[in-house]
Amino acid sequence: MTPLRIFILAILFFILYRLLFGSRKRQKVTDTHSKGQKTVPQDTLVEDPVCHSYVPKRQAIQAVKDGETFYFCSDKCCKTFLEEQGEGR
Ligand SMILES: [Zn+2]
The missing domain is CATH 2.30.170 (Ribosomal Protein L24e; Chain: T;)
Structure with missing residues (x-):
């Protein structure tokens, strides 16, 4: 009984972790893209x-x-x- 609970919890944790990690990665990609347009070193x-x-x-x-x-x-x-x-x- 107990090993099954641990197994289910582990799977839930894994799914949650993956969801969080995946969404963060996508946000980072869009962040760097918008930053690249801003940094234009021209009028120094x-x-x-x-x-x-x-x-x-x-x-x-x-x-x-x-x-x-x-x-x-x-x-x-x-x-x-x-x-x-x-x-x-
Ligand atoms: Zn002068």
Whole structure:
């Protein structure tokens, strides 16, 4: 009598576990799918070290100084930065 009860309980537990596990797996798949559409790294803002304004990386003017890349809002800021760095030290 008792072994039969345990057997039935075990089957019920197994079915319950499978149902829970299966539904969770399906939700995870849809989650990752919607996340993939959200993460689009495009307009990264970079700070202009001269006038301290933020410019989208794509539109910014780049200058490499001592292996470091700096971003500027305009050609004028870029020139000012390079001149200051050259004369200051
Ligand atoms: Zn600027």
